[in-house]
Structure formats: structure tokens, C-alpha cells
Amino acid sequence: MIKLESLSAIDNATFLQKNEIADFLFEHLGKYGDPKDDIMKCLDYALDQGLQAGGFVVLARENGKIVGALVMNKTGMSGYIPENILVYIAVDASQRGKGIGGKIMDLAIKMANGAVALHVEPDNPAKKLYERLGFTNKYLEMRLTK
Numbered sequence: 001m002i003k004l005e006s007l008s009a010i011d012n013a014t015f016l017q018k019n020e021i022a023d024f025l026f027e028h029l030g031k032y033g034d035p036k037d038d039i040m041k042c043l044d045y046a047l048d049q050g051l052q053a054g055g056f057v058v059l060a061r062e063n064g065k066i067v068g069a070l071v072m073n074k075t076g077m078s079g080y081i082p083e084n085i086l087v088y089i090a091v092d093a094s095q096r097g098k099g100i101g102g103k104i105m106d107l108a109i110k111m112a113n114g115a116v117a118l119h120v121e122p123d124n125p126a127k128k129l130y131e132r133l134g135f136t137n138k139y140l141e142m143r144l145t146k
Contacts, residue, residue: 002067002100004107008056009049018043021057024066028090032124039071042087046073055084058108060091060100067092068100070108072116083114089126101129109133 007013022039033039046055060068070089075081086108091101109116119141120127 001062002098002103003061004103005059005061006056006107006111007047007059009047009054011047012049013043013047013057018047020066021059021069021071024069024092025071025088025090028069028092029088032121033088033090039088042071042073046071046087056108056111058104058111060104062095067095068104070104072108072112078114082117084112084116086116086118101126102133105129105133 007017018040022036022043025039026033026036034042043057046057048054055071055073057072058070059066068089068091071087073085073087075083075085077083089101089104091104116135118130118135120130
């Protein structure tokens with residue numbers, strides 16, 4: 001049985017909890033992921049009690065093992081920039097197609113105050129899930145990396 005849980009700054013997540021989530025995301029994001037150090041920075045932002053913006057994590061567990069994870073960061077803005085950005089979502093490859101990603105997304109959308117933005121590669125199969133949930137492609141993102 002899949003159980004959903006959420007973590008926010010008030011839960012005072014430990015380094016071990018964050019490390020477990022980062023390991024899961026690093027493994028299961030595959031080619032759409034980031035280095036583990038960057039994932040840890042994102043988790044620190046979402047779960048650190050000292051930050052103004054913060055965010056939250058949604059986990060799906062089966063028999064205590066993470067089978068899905070999502071990290072949402074608050075942007076601290078509104079209107080011209082959405083209040084939330086969905087930074088990471090992943091489901092264990094052996095669990096895909098069972099609706100876990102949709103359940104995680106549903107809970108995250110309910111938990112988020114305000115609009116939610118996300119970035120998705122055009123070939124990412126999760127794009128269909130986002131579109132089913134009502135996400136639209138309003139802009140083309142461009143970045144200058146210095």
C-alpha cells in the first residue's frame with residue numbers, strides 16, 4: 001500500500017532524511033536530474049526553518065521505502081512570477097504507470113499556495129501528466145549561464 005507524507009520546515013528534517021530523499025531523486029530522475037549536491041541545496045531551501053520562502057516535500061512510500069518524491073520551492077514572489085516552482089518529481093521506475101506521480105502531484109497542488117511553475121523537457125514522459133493536471137506552456141524559457 002502506498003502512503004503519502006509531506007515534510008516542511010516545521011518538521012525539522014534531519015540530514016539523514018534529506019540525504020535519503022536526495023539519493024532517491026538522484027537515482028530516479030535519470031537524464032532529467034541534477035548532481036546530488038544541487039538536489040541537497042534544493043532540499044535545504046525547501047526544508048530549512050531559517051528561510052523566508054521555503055517550500056515542502058511530498059513522498060510516496062511503500063513498506064517504508066520511498067517510491068516517489070516531489071520537491072516544491074516557494075519563490076517568495078507572486079503575480080509576475082508564480083509563488084511556487086516544482087523543482088523535482090520522480091517515481092521509482094518499477095512503480096511507474098500506477099498513478100503514484102499523479103497522487104504526489106495532486107497533494108502538492110493542494111498544499112501549494114498560489115500558482116505553480118515547472119520546467120519540463122519536451123521529450124519527458126511526465127509532460128503528459130502535467131498537461132492532464134492543467135499546466136500549460138505559456139513561455140519559452142531561455143537562460144544565460146555565467
